[in-house]
Amino acid sequence: MLWKNTQNELIKITSKIRSYIGIGALTVLILLVIFAMQADGKTYIGFVTSTFEQTLTFNGNILNGNLIAFIIMQMLIVHVPLLIVLVTGDLLSGELASGTIRMLATKPISRTGIVLSKWFAATIYTLIMTLWMGFLSLFVAHWIFGTGDLMVLNPDGLLILPSDDLLWRFGISMVLAFLALWTVATLSLAFSAFAKNSVGPIVITMAVIILFTIIGTLDVTVFDDLKFYLFTTHMATWRIVFEDPFPTEDILISAMVLLGHVVGLLLLAIYRFNRKDINA
Amino acid sequence: MKIVSLVFLLLMFHLVNAQTVTLQGAIDRINTVKDYKADVQVKAAIPFIKIPITKAKVYFKAKNKFKVVSDNIVILPKQGMSDLNEFLVNPKRYTQVPGEYKMLNGLKTQLITLLPSDENSEIILAKVYLSAKEPLIYRTVLTTKSSGTVTIDYEYAQSKAFGLPSKMTFYIDVRKFKMPKSVAANIRSTEKQRKTEENQKGSIVIYFSNYQVNKGISDSFFKED
Numbered sequence: 034m035l036w037k038n039t040q041n042e043l044i045k046i047t048s049k050i051r052s053y054i055g056i057g058a059l060t061v062l063i064l065l066v067i068f069a070m071q072a073d074g075k076t077y078i079g080f081v082t083s084t085f086e087q088t089l090t091f092n093g094n095i096l097n098g099n100l101i102a103f104i105i106m107q108m109l110i111v112h113v114p115l116l117i118v119l120v121t122g123d124l125l126s127g128e129l130a131s132g133t134i135r136m137l138a139t140k141p142i143s144r145t146g147i148v149l150s151k152w153f154a155a156t157i158y159t160l161i162m163t164l165w166m167g168f169l170s171l172f173v174a175h176w177i178f179g180t181g182d183l184m185v186l187n188p189d190g191l192l193i194l195p196s197d198d199l200l201w202r203f204g205i206s207m208v209l210a211f212l213a214l215w216t217v218a219t220l221s222l223a224f225s226a227f228a229k230n231s232v233g234p235i236v237i238t239m240a241v242i243i244l245f246t247i248i249g250t251l252d253v254t255v256f257d258d259l260k261f262y263l264f265t266t267h268m269a270t271w272r273i274v275f276e277d278p279f280p281t282e283d284i285l286i287s288a289m290v291l292l293g294h295v296v297g298l299l300l301l302a303i304y305r306f307n308r309k310d311i312n313a
Numbered sequence: 314m315k316i317v318s319l320v321f322l323l324l325m326f327h328l329v330n331a332q333t334v335t336l337q338g339a340i341d342r343i344n345t346v347k348d349y350k351a352d353v354q355v356k357a358a359i360p361f362i363k364i365p366i367t368k369a370k371v372y373f374k375a376k377n378k379f380k381v382v383s384d385n386i387v388i389l390p391k392q393g394m395s396d397l398n399e400f401l402v403n404p405k406r407y408t409q410v411p412g413e414y415k416m417l418n419g420l421k422t423q424l425i426t427l428l429p430s431d432e433n434s435e436i437i438l439a440k441v442y443l444s445a446k447e448p449l450i451y452r453t454v455l456t457t458k459s460s461g462t463v464t465i466d467y468e469y470a471q472s473k474a475f476g477l478p479s480k481m482t483f484y485i486d487v488r489k490f491k492m493p494k495s496v497a498a499n500i501r502s503t504e505k506q507r508k509t510e511e512n513q514k515g516s517i518v519i520y521f522s523n524y525q526v527n528k529g530i531s532d533s534f535f536k537e538d
Contacts, residue, residue, distance in 0.1 A: 037351075085487065086391070087391065087459045088388060088390065088460045088463075088485050088487055088488065089388050089389065089485070090388070090389050091386060092369065092381040092383060092386070092387040092388070093369075093381075093384070093386040095365075108476075181384070181386070190362055191360030191363070191364075192362075193364040193386050194365075195365055196384070196385075224510055259419055
C-alpha cells in the first residue's frame, strides 16, 4: 500500500505544472551559465588568475567542462533548494488546502504511511532534480568544453586537481548535494505538516534557508559555535570533496548531520500529521 | 731583439690560452638554436597555489616564439623562458659590466651585470653568472618592472652544446593573493580568512628532456588557438 500510495503521489507531482518549473528553471540557468562561459569564460578565468598573471602564466585547457560543472554547482547550490521546495512544500498542506486529505485519510493506509509515501515521492523528485543538475552541469559541459584539470577556486588560493582524479569526486559531491536537497525537501514537508495552505511552508522554508545562509556567511564570532548546527553550513559540504587531502572525516560528519536532519524532520512531520485534526 | 720577439710571442700564446669565457660565447651557442621542442616536467611550489607535477611539450622558435602544449594545467614563470634569450642575443640592448667571480654549486662563475640601454625596457637589470670554463649561463637574476626579481638556476646535460638546459629552477616573488568573494564564496568556512603577507617566495622547477633542435617548426604553429 505504501508503494502504491507513493506511485499516486508521483502521479500527482507529475500532473502539477509547478513540478516542471524547477526542472525548467534549472535547465535554463545551467544553459545560461554554459552560454555565458562559452561567450566570455576567459574573462572570468582572467578575473581569478589576474593576481598571479604578472609573475606566472597559466597554460592548458583551464576553461574545461570540469571547471564549468564546478562553477554551476557553486552557483546553484543555494538556489536549487528553492526550486525543490516549490513541489515538496505543497505535498501535505496542498491536500489540506484542497480538502483531498479527507479522502486520502479514508484509504487503508496509516497517517504515518501517508507521510512516508509523500516523503518517498519528494525523495524521488529531489533525486531526479539532482541527477538532472549533474547531467547538465557535468555531461553537457564536458560535451561543449571538453575535459581537463580542475582549477578549484578557494578563498585562500587555487588548487589544481588532475582530470583523472575528478570523476569520483564529482560522484561524491552529487551524493552530498542530494543529501543537502533531501534535507530541504524534508524540512518543507515538515513545515507542510503544520500548515493549512500551500504557500506558507514554501515561504517559511525559503526564509529559513536564506536566514541560515546569511548567519553562515557572517564573519562574526558570536555565531561561530552555532554554524555547525545549521544545515545550510553542511549543504556546502559537496565543495570540500574537491580539497586535497580529501577531508573524509569532515565529509562523514556533514553527511551524518544532514541525515540526522532528514530523520529528525521526517519524524517531526509524522508526529505532527498523526496528531493533526482533520475535519471538514 | 730576438729575445724580445720570443717573449712577445710567448706572452701572446699565454694570453690566447688564458682567454676567459665571454658572454658572447654563450650568446653564440644560443644563436645556434633556431627552434626546438622538448618534453618538460614542471614542479611548482607556489604560495596560494597547490598543483601536482605536470608534463607538457614546449616549442620555441627564434627569436621569441614560445608555446606550451599540455593536457594538464601547467604553470610557468612569466619571465625568464624565451624573453631572456631574446634580450641576451641582442647586445645593443644592454651594457655589460663584468663583476666578481663566485662559486655556484662548486662551479666557478663570473658575474656579468647587464644594464638595459632602453629606459622603457621591461628588464631593469640582469645579472648573469657565466661559467669560467665554458660559455654557459648557470644563474640569472632578473629584475623586471612587472614581476619583481626572478632568480633562475640552470643545469645542463645532453644539449649543452646548444646552451639548452636540462633543468631550470625559478625563484619568484608571488604577490598577495586576493580571490573575489563572488568567485570563491564558501559558506561552509567557519575559519577567519587568513591574512596573507604582502609578497611570498615561490619556486618552479622545469626538467627538460628529449630536445629536438633545429628540426623546423612552422610559424603558424605558434598562432593562438
